[in-house]
Amino acid sequence: MKTPIYLDNHATTQMDKRVLSAMLPYFTEYFGNAASRNHEFGWVAEQAVDKARKQIADLIGTTPREIIFTSGATESNNLAIKGVAEMYAEKGNHIITAATEHKAVLDTCKRLEKNGCRVTYLPLKGDGLIDLDMLKEAFTDKTILVSIMYANNEIGVIQPIAEIGKMCRERGVLFHTDGVQAIGKIPVNVNTDNIDIMSITAHKLYGPKGVGALYVRRKNPRVQLTAQMDGGGHERNMRSGTLNVPGIVGLGEACAIAQREMPEEMTRMRYLRDRLKTKLEAGLDEVFINGSMEHRLPHNLNMSFLYVEGESLLMGINDVAVSSGSACTSATLEPSYVLKALGLGDDLAHSSIRFGVGRFNTEEQIDYVADKLIDVVSKLRELSPLYEMVKEGIDLSTVQWAAH
Amino acid sequence: MAYSDKVLDHYNHPRNVGSLDKSSASVGTGMVGAPECGDVMKLQIRVNEENGIIEDAKFKTFGCGSAIASSSLATEWLKGKTVDEALQIKNTDIVNELSLPPVKIHCSVLAEDAIKAAISDYRTKQSSKVNTLAEQTVA
Numbered sequence: 001m002k003t004p005i006y007l008d009n010h011a012t013t014q015m016d017k018r019v020l021s022a023m024l025p026y027f028t029e030y031f032g033n034a035a036s037r038n039h040e041f042g043w044v045a046e047q048a049v050d051k052a053r054k055q056i057a058d059l060i061g062t063t064p065r066e067i068i069f070t071s072g073a074t075e076s077n078n079l080a081i082k083g084v085a086e087m088y089a090e091k092g093n094h095i096i097t098a099a100t101e102h103k104a105v106l107d108t109c110k111r112l113e114k115n116g117c118r119v120t121y122l123p124l125k126g127d128g129l130i131d132l133d134m135l136k137e138a139f140t141d142k143t144i145l146v147s148i149m150y151a152n153n154e155i156g157v158i159q160p161i162a163e164i165g166k167m168c169r170e171r172g173v174l175f176h177t178d179g180v181q182a183i184g185k186i187p188v189n190v191n192t193d194n195i196d197i198m199s200i201t202a203h204k205l206y207g208p209k210g211v212g213a214l215y216v217r218r219k220n221p222r223v224q225l226t227a228q229m230d231g232g233g234h235e236r237n238m239r240s241g242t243l244n245v246p247g248i249v250g251l252g253e254a255c256a257i258a259q260r261e262m263p264e265e266m267t268r269m270r271y272l273r274d275r276l277k278t279k280l281e282a283g284l285d286e287v288f289i290n291g292s293m294e295h296r297l298p299h300n301l302n303m304s305f306l307y308v309e310g311e312s313l314l315m316g317i318n319d320v321a322v323s324s325g326s327a328c329t330s331a332t333l334e335p336s337y338v339l340k341a342l343g344l345g346d347d348l349a350h351s352s353i354r355f356g357v358g359r360f361n362t363e364e365q366i367d368y369v370a371d372k373l374i375d376v377v378s379k380l381r382e383l384s385p386l387y388e389m390v391k392e393g394i395d396l397s398t399v400q401w402a403a404h
Numbered sequence: 405m406a407y408s409d410k411v412l413d414h415y416n417h418p419r420n421v422g423s424l425d426k427s428s429a430s431v432g433t434g435m436v437g438a439p440e441c442g443d444v445m446k447l448q449i450r451v452n453e454e455n456g457i458i459e460d461a462k463f464k465t466f467g468c469g470s471a472i473a474s475s476s477l478a479t480e481w482l483k484g485k486t487v488d489e490a491l492q493i494k495n496t497d498i499v500n501e502l503s504l505p506p507v508k509i510h511c512s513v514l515a516e517d518a519i520k521a522a523i524s525d526y527r528t529k530q531s532s533k534v535n536t537l538a539e540q541t542v543a
Binding site: 307308309311312315316326335345346347350382383384385386387388396401402 | 407415418421423435436437438439440441442443444445446464465466467468469471472517521
């Protein structure tokens with residue numbers, strides 16, 4: 001078996017070769033500018049973009065005219081939130097979001113706070129779900145936007161999107177969702193889910209990096225966004241810039257494949273994820289699942305291996321690519337804010353590993369990863385003073401630690 | 405993050421893992437750090453009460469690879485030293501030996517703290533033993 005094994009599919013995914021094949025002609029042979037209206041080169045490019053727009057729209061149950069191309073989900077999130085805040089400034093200045101959103105949403109909101117917006121950051125329940133009663137309480141007559149992600153990138157927890165959307169609709173508030181972890185992985189439909197604006201990226205669904213989209217509803221309600229870049233007025237004046245035609249073709253193809261193969265793929269992802277979970281739980285004591293198992297992406301597993309520190313665990317499984325919520329693995333030296341928002345102690349966050357199963361993983365790989373983890377966790381527990389204390393019957397919460 | 409060969413060596417082959425009898429008067433135990441901070445080090449020494457030489461040292465560490473390596477290295481260095489010599493071990497010696505990057509310096513600080521805590525525990529035990537003996541003599 002070839003190593004390293006990639007199990008970090010929430011970070012990015014390997015591009016599907018079928019996606020690459022679809023893209024290649026648009027780099028060299030059909031290189032036209034999709035905005036060139038007066039010659040064949042432009043028309044061919046435009047046709048390709050139109051086809052991709054349809055493929056994306058089909059996957060999320062909408063029409064091609066509601067798809068705006070961007071450089072990725074960070075840009076889409078920025079455009080959605082800042083675009084609404086600016087466009088609807090006269091209507092209100094209050095935004096509701098959640099503490100576990102991606103930084104592209106949280107930091108955008110923080111920026112808007114500096115510019116006079118008021119933002120409510122909803123806490124989460126222990127299982128990672130939004131408390132709908134708390135959301136209901138958070139609305140004010142100044143609320144213009146709710147931004148809640150479809151599924152979380154660390155714990156894979158799927159929010160009650162349709163209900164959130166319904167609450168927004170009833171109050172005349174726009175609803176944006178960062179859909180990157182869910183789109184192409186589970187059924188997402190902007191109409192049954194009551195979504196007004198949704199961020200999409202290609203590289204999380206086996207497409208290329210550097211291309212994404214924003215779904216912007218055209219009717220009931222008609223959403224308008226203030227453009228965040230000035231230029232040629234592309235994409236219904238919402239996002240200027242020459243379209244990245246090969247990237248867009250790739251995003252479209254990735255969506256088409258995802259839609260075609262989703263039923264079979266979801267089953268396979270769930271099987272592999274559950275296999276990993278079952279093996280780890282059978283081979284180790286003192287493991288803890290972070291976030292709801294019921295409302296969860298089929299390819300996500302987030303587990304804390306108590307009394308073992310995440311970075312040292314990653315060091316021991318250096319031929320397996322996964323992520324940890326440990327502070328030592330983050331640039332900020334802070335443990336995962338997502339896990340902390342669930343009310344988990346820092347110690348659990350330090351011990352957590354995120355697994356993201358993907359299209360190209362095999363059963364053999366899953367078994368290898370499970371065996372390796374069991375081996376390394378057991379070894380590190382031999383080294384762990386905490387595990388020793390717990391085995392001696394000491395309650396760690398009663399210990400006076402000499403913090404440093 | 406790239407680890408130095410020495411950190412990897414200590415991580416893969418930690419020296420002196422284990423525990424000594426913490427109730428023994430010749431054993432000093434130092435436990436530093438906190439689970440919330442992501443590292444806890446337990447370092448123990450067994451001292452020859454005749455000559456003050458550290459005859460054995462053991463550690464257990466919850467923490468990153470550099471924390472494990474720092475404490476593993478500390479136990480190696482402690483053995484054969486007198487308690488006074490052991491107090492001379494500085495975190496910068498550990499940083500240099502393991503080529504720790506700046507973000508991992510706190511691991512070496514923790515190891516130095518653990519050494520000091522273990523020696524302090526040993527000395528406390530010894531002086532209370534002396535006191536107990538003195539009391540017994542008076543009685």
